[in-house]
Amino acid sequence: MKQPIRAALPILFAFVLVGTGLLLAGSLSPVSGAPPQAAAAAQATPKLTATAIQIDLLDPGDLPIPPEFRVAVYEYLVAAVERSNKFQHVYRSGNHGAAGGNDLVILKTTAQAFTKGSQKQREVTTVSGATSIKIHAEFTDRSGKVLLEKDLEGKVRFFGGNLDATNDFAKKLFTLIGQTF
Amino acid sequence: MNIWNAQHFLGAPEQKREAARRSRWLAGMLVLGATVISGVCAAPAFGQTGASTPPSQGPPERNVDCVLGLPTMKHHTMGVLTVQPGALRFASEKAKADISIASILDIFTSNDSKQIFSGVGGNIARAAVPYGGGRVLALFSHGTEVLTVEYTDADGGFHGAIFVTPKGQATALKAQLVAGGAKASIPPEAPGQEEKKP
Numbered sequence: 001m002k003q004p005i006r007a008a009l010p011i012l013f014a015f016v017l018v019g020t021g022l023l024l025a026g027s028l029s030p031v032s033g034a035p036p037q038a039a040a041a042a043q044a045t046p047k048l049t050a051t052a053i054q055i056d057l058l059d060p061g062d063l064p065i066p067p068e069f070r071v072a073v074y075e076y077l078v079a080a081v082e083r084s085n086k087f088q089h090v091y092r093s094g095n096h097g098a099a100g101g102n103d104l105v106i107l108k109t110t111a112q113a114f115t116k117g118s119q120k121q122r123e124v125t126t127v128s129g130a131t132s133i134k135i136h137a138e139f140t141d142r143s144g145k146v147l148l149e150k151d152l153e154g155k156v157r158f159f160g161g162n163l164d165a166t167n168d169f170a171k172k173l174f175t176l177i178g179q180t181f
Numbered sequence: 182m183n184i185w186n187a188q189h190f191l192g193a194p195e196q197k198r199e200a201a202r203r204s205r206w207l208a209g210m211l212v213l214g215a216t217v218i219s220g221v222c223a224a225p226a227f228g229q230t231g232a233s234t235p236p237s238q239g240p241p242e243r244n245v246d247c248v249l250g251l252p253t254m255k256h257h258t259m260g261v262l263t264v265q266p267g268a269l270r271f272a273s274e275k276a277k278a279d280i281s282i283a284s285i286l287d288i289f290t291s292n293d294s295k296q297i298f299s300g301v302g303g304n305i306a307r308a309a310v311p312y313g314g315g316r317v318l319a320l321f322s323h324g325t326e327v328l329t330v331e332y333t334d335a336d337g338g339f340h341g342a343i344f345v346t347p348k349g350q351a352t353a354l355k356a357q358l359v360a361g362g363a364k365a366s367i368p369p370e371a372p373g374q375e376e377k378k379p
Contacts, residue, residue: 057339066289066291066327067287067289067291067329067331068248068289068291068327068329068343070341071250071329071331071341071342071343072248072249072341072343074339074341075249075250075340075341075343076249079249091338092334092336092338092339092340093338093339094333094337094338094339095336095337095338096336096337097336119322120322159304163248163343
């Protein structure tokens with residue numbers, strides 16, 4: 001009885017080995033397939049170049065956005081743009097130095113939707129109380145010509161204060177700047 | 182009779198163990214109750230510390246959270262926020278930052294609440310309580326006020342600073358700033374009243 005089991009062991013081992021190999025190949029294939037897609041996307045959208053950027057204050061539109069959210073979006077944006085190291089000069093809204101820049105791009109943001117949740121509700125229920133802010137971001141040149149525009153959403157679903165939604169939005173814009181400039 | 186006695190004597194250590202278990206359980210419940218009661222009692226006190234204590238009494242308590250907006254401060258730095266002649270000063274343990282009253286464009290206050298068990302430590306504490314009991318800890322919060330100050334730098338660039346203060350302190354600070362000459366699109370209200378947002 002022991003003889004057949006011993007004989008089957010190498011076959012079983014081979015099966016396990018082949019299975020593991022197939023699993024590894026399956027898990028790696030999307031990663032190996034990603035760069036051509038990313039390269040295609042990069043080719044489709046030509047990179048923008050600018051040495052200076054001016055960041056305007058969030059336009060709340062008709063939405064009742066609290067002042068702290070408006071300010072937090074702006075400050076996190078400035079920090080994200082500075083952290084990206086894509087521009088030699090980062091000008092805040094109203095900065096006199098921005099007038100002299102040659103290839104200046106202007107980042108304008110307009111609020112499109114806003115839901116103020118509750119930190120307590122989020123942490124007690126884990127399903128409700130999320131804060132979200134949807135913003136239309138627009139990169140224009142000095143004449144007002146739109147170079148790039150995109151809608152981005154910042155959310156805080158589980159842990160953290162309501163203002164973290166604005167930081168989430170800034171992180172997404174940081175990624176967009178990295179892909180575009 | 183002998184059989185009953187034997188059973189009785191055999192059960193005695195069991196009863197002692199049971200009694201010890203009950204006393205331990207009772208002690209545990211007492212400790213838990215005391216913790217919850219002290220937490221509930223402490224919650225309102227958190228909100229009152231800054232508002233009721235005059236600034237001249239004792240060393241100032243660093244009870245204001247500078248969320249963002251001061252160039253020399255990291256996000257979420259705790260410190261003392263005071264109105265000095267001609268400036269709003271935020272002083273942390275290591276540094277000080279002033280906002281000139283003349284450079285202030287607008288000031289806003291709004292009510293909010295802050296979880297007592299918050300941040301990384303709070304999340305770990307909540308996760309450590311078994312059977313999902315950590316969510317109960319999320320119920321404990323205290324009232325806070327948010328002070329938003331919009332100002333310009335020397336180059337005319339717009340800045341915004343956000344401070345989370347104990348309840349009542351932001352309103353008092355706004356009143357002091359406006360009295361000192363700062364601009365505010367919405368006039369300061371009496372403490373306890375929330376101003377209408379634009």
